[in-house]
Amino acid sequence: MTKEKLQKKTLSIRISTNGFCFCRYSSSDVSSLQYHYYKADEETSLVSNLKNAVEECPLIEKGAEYDIKAIWVTDEFTALPAEYDERNDYKIYYRFCFPKCDSNVEILSNKMNARGETVIFAVDSNVLEVLQSLGEVSFYTPVSILLGYIARKPLPEEKYLVAYLQDEYAIVISVDKGNARLYNIFKSDEGQNTLFYLLSIWKEQGLSQTEDTLYMCGDSGVEELSLLTGKFIKNRKRINPNKEFTSSLLNKIDNIPFDLQALILCE
DSSP states (O other): HHHHHHHHHEEEEEEOSSEEEEEEEEEEEEEEEEEEEEOOOOOOOOHHHHHHHHHHHHHHTTTTEEEEEEOOOOSOOHHHHHHHHGGGGGGHHHHHOTTOOOOSSEEEEEEEEETTTTEEEEEHHHHHHHHHHOOOEEEEEHHHHHHHHHHHHHOOSSSEEEEETTTTEEEEEEETTTEEEEEEEEEEEEEHHHHHHHHHHHHHTOOOOOOOOOEEETTTTTHHHHHHHHHTOEEEOOOOGGOOOOOOHTOOOOOOHHHHHHHTTTT
């Protein structure tokens, strides 16, 4: 394979404290997709884990440059309306919301054009340096990917709530007539706690227990949440982007995170 062809490859990397997911593929050939998971060592720093993961990843060929799309899994993000969207002020806004933020970070952003606002978040500078050694990097957060997925793959109902269960947190997005009215993240390490917060948001958003729909996606906790909400919400459905993606290989990958699937699907 020539270097020219390698340069056209996209390398998507999902970075979390639990481990790293790698997907390499060409946007012009979805059947070329390959997947690799690296489990993090709990006794090693995130940056050291990432360096080891990159070094050992069989999908990364030395000397090749990739178009890198990185998912930074974080529960610390905030949104700026368009009228306040000045890049020079990102650090001020972010540190106001998260005063305990580490000083060794870069404040990055995702513009959500459909909403007219920008999601800002902080990425460890050392993580950024590791990935930039492989090529040009675009960073995303799970919440910005989910918002983009909803904008590009509108669901048929007029009003609904989307709950994305990931690791120890849940992202919830309330949608009305195709527009995301609210999105937030909360700790979700126990089913009953998730149920309490979810129903509180459901009520606050004025959703109907019989007419509106709860969409769920994410890990195995979806099944538990579906059972728990059964007494309170009639219409419950699961989002499965695999059904919309033409690559049979992706459909056969077990436990691939929803946000990574959606990132690839929405390109």
